Amino acid sequence: MSDDAAPEAVRRTPRSRRQILAAGSALVGGGLAEVIALPARAETTGGIENTPPHVPRWMKEPGADVGSQLYGQPSEFEKDVIRNVPKNGKQYTSSASRTPLQELDGIITPNGLFYERHHGGIPAIDPAQHRLMIHGLVERPLLLTMDELRRFPTESHIYFLECSGNPGFETVKQGKTASDLVGLASCCEWTGVRLKTILEEVGLKPEAKWVVAEGADAAALTRSVPLEKCLDDALLVFSQNGERLRPQQGYPVRLLLPGFEGNMSVKWLRRLNVVAEPAYSREETAKYTDSMPDGTARQFTFTMEAKSIITRPSGTQRIAAGFNEITGLAWSGRGRINGVEVSVDGGTTWQPAVLQQPVLSRAFTRFRYPWAWDGRPTVILSRATDETGYVQPSFADLTAIRGMKSFYHNNAIVPWRIAADGEVSNGYV
Amino acid sequence: MVTSELVRILALSVAVLASSAQAEGGFGFGRAPTAEEIAGWNIDIDRDGRKLPPGHGSVVQGRVLFEAQCASCHGLRGEGGIGDRLAGGQGSLATHNPVKTVGSFWPYAPTLFDYIHRAMPMNAPQSLTPDEVYAVVGYVLNLNGLVPDDAVMDAETLRAVRMPNRDGFVPDPRPDIR
Numbered sequence: 353m354s355d356d357a358a359p360e361a362v363r364r365t366p367r368s369r370r371q372i373l374a375a376g377s378a379l380v381g382g383g384l385a386e387v388i389a390l391p392a393r394a395e396t397t398g399g400i401e402n403t404p405p406h407v408p409r410w411m412k413e414p415g416a417d418v419g420s421q422l423y424g425q426p427s428e429f430e431k432d433v434i435r436n437v438p439k440n441g442k443q444y445t446s447s448a449s450r451t452p453l454q455e456l457d458g459i460i461t462p463n464g465l466f467y468e469r470h471h472g473g474i475p476a477i478d479p480a481q482h483r484l485m486i487h488g489l490v491e492r493p494l495l496l497t498m499d500e501l502r503r504f505p506t507e508s509h510i511y512f513l514e515c516s517g518n519p520g521f522e523t524v525k526q527g528k529t530a531s532d533l534v535g536l537a538s539c540c541e542w543t544g545v546r547l548k549t550i551l552e553e554v555g556l557k558p559e560a561k562w563v564v565a566e567g568a569d570a571a572a573l574t575r576s577v578p579l580e581k582c583l584d585d586a587l588l589v590f591s592q593n594g595e596r597l598r599p600q601q602g603y604p605v606r607l608l609l610p611g612f613e614g615n616m617s618v619k620w621l622r623r624l625n626v627v628a629e630p631a632y633s634r635e636e637t638a639k640y641t642d643s644m645p646d647g648t649a650r651q652f653t654f655t656m657e658a659k660s661i662i663t664r665p666s667g668t669q670r671i672a673a674g675f676n677e678i679t680g681l682a683w684s685g686r687g688r689i690n691g692v693e694v695s696v697d698g699g700t701t702w703q704p705a706v707l708q709q710p711v712l713s714r715a716f717t718r719f720r721y722p723w724a725w726d727g728r729p730t731v732i733l734s735r736a737t738d739e740t741g742y743v744q745p746s747f748a749d750l751t752a753i754r755g756m757k758s759f760y761h762n763n764a765i766v767p768w769r770i771a772a773d774g775e776v777s778n779g780y781v
Numbered sequence: 782m783v784t785s786e787l788v789r790i791l792a793l794s795v796a797v798l799a800s801s802a803q804a805e806g807g808f809g810f811g812r813a814p815t816a817e818e819i820a821g822w823n824i825d826i827d828r829d830g831r832k833l834p835p836g837h838g839s840v841v842q843g844r845v846l847f848e849a850q851c852a853s854c855h856g857l858r859g860e861g862g863i864g865d866r867l868a869g870g871q872g873s874l875a876t877h878n879p880v881k882t883v884g885s886f887w888p889y890a891p892t893l894f895d896y897i898h899r900a901m902p903m904n905a906p907q908s909l910t911p912d913e914v915y916a917v918v919g920y921v922l923n924l925n926g927l928v929p930d931d932a933v934m935d936a937e938t939l940r941a942v943r944m945p946n947r948d949g950f951v952p953d954p955r956p957d958i959r
Binding site: 472487494496552572622625629638641643645646652749761 | 956
């Protein structure tokens, strides 16, 4: 119920700035010419007293004092760029909020906008009292304080993190914005210690095959991780984008498993139990397993397969005829993005998009495609290919195999419909 | 001192430090947890229930506890509400409307002990004693027709419950879409 389905992810933010502008300008001038002229007067909705030839008000008095915000906040004019929380949830202890992907540029998700999926709320952990215990099939069980953990050699990497229910299969028509559809994905620079370093420190016994990771939250969330992953690129992370983890991302320490479904990167990590068999916890049996049409369920479906989404123009935005840059994000749990193709004719023909550097393994990759819209209704789509040659599937191809009930791991191509008036909407509808 | 030389000496001493740390079996940060510390946190229960703790509780006791501490969110007979539906749905998994519950979907009964003990009741997790968890686990299984009304659950009886969907899980075959 409270699962990632997040029944109707309803958009909370008002319509995009572009739309508000369009509306304002239509009021002033009306007509297509005004709408097309829009970009030039983009930031003028507040009136004209601060635009040329007038001297802007903010030049005629000193601004706020240095240090007036000891922790900086976005401009007051960006107050609608916020997390997207489903309305009318039955409860918000185990729920999710989405990153407003359509409002962001580049590949890094600001910490305050990182998506959330918690199963027992967000704990307020005092780092001085937090402990990480490593035990089980190890030679030397270990108890670490946060200060001790930070003394090990550290690394920083940019990786995406994505919830596997992003979006569910049965809810694809409900999403209005890019955030509603795939906002359970974000990307950060993470800093921490390789899990491998810690496992070498404690010494693995020969029977060791899995590591059961447990959170210090009210759900004591538990997932089993194959040892190969733990000895590969798994990190014990304490910082994101240069500052300590936010409570929502697992403060003071979380597991981070690049390319794996987000649920496994256990937040508020308190315990690693090295074992011979998975725990078969509730989160890897009753949940996070993918139901197939024949009634079986796929288990231990860890990898997030290649996905992409156009974030601009995207649902609820409005475009004008003429030049429009199509841009979006692509990522793959299997490695680098090799290419993204864009179709502006409903999938009949595809053209390569330009990939913005850096193109990093298991990170968001920004793509761009220059487009002159002729003003005729159409559907635009993007399709990612990763370094393994895997191509992002259509929803029809995906559901032909998996049916509509598997809920997790929907990485299908997202269509955006563009109406004659430039209004962009969910192309699944 | 020439900077490059300084860098070289620093690099050397770091390498020496690192290798001596390795030689002694590690960096040596932190300490060994006591047996008591491990026992207090070591709560994950394997699917075969080998780690189930001592204690016992009856379906009858479990019903009283469920009505007092679980029904507000899961319904009096586990039909669901704020929290998940817990009973019914057996035989529905291969239909167009699969109903996934403890009875129809969960593969291993000991996992129910593990989950309820660690996470439920949602408003007061880890507040139930092992006896209470056994009791309420028994009641949820009873709601699903998997143990009789007079059952008493303990490590042995819980291990013995065979869940209907035990063999319903398959490994990940992806990439499966070509």
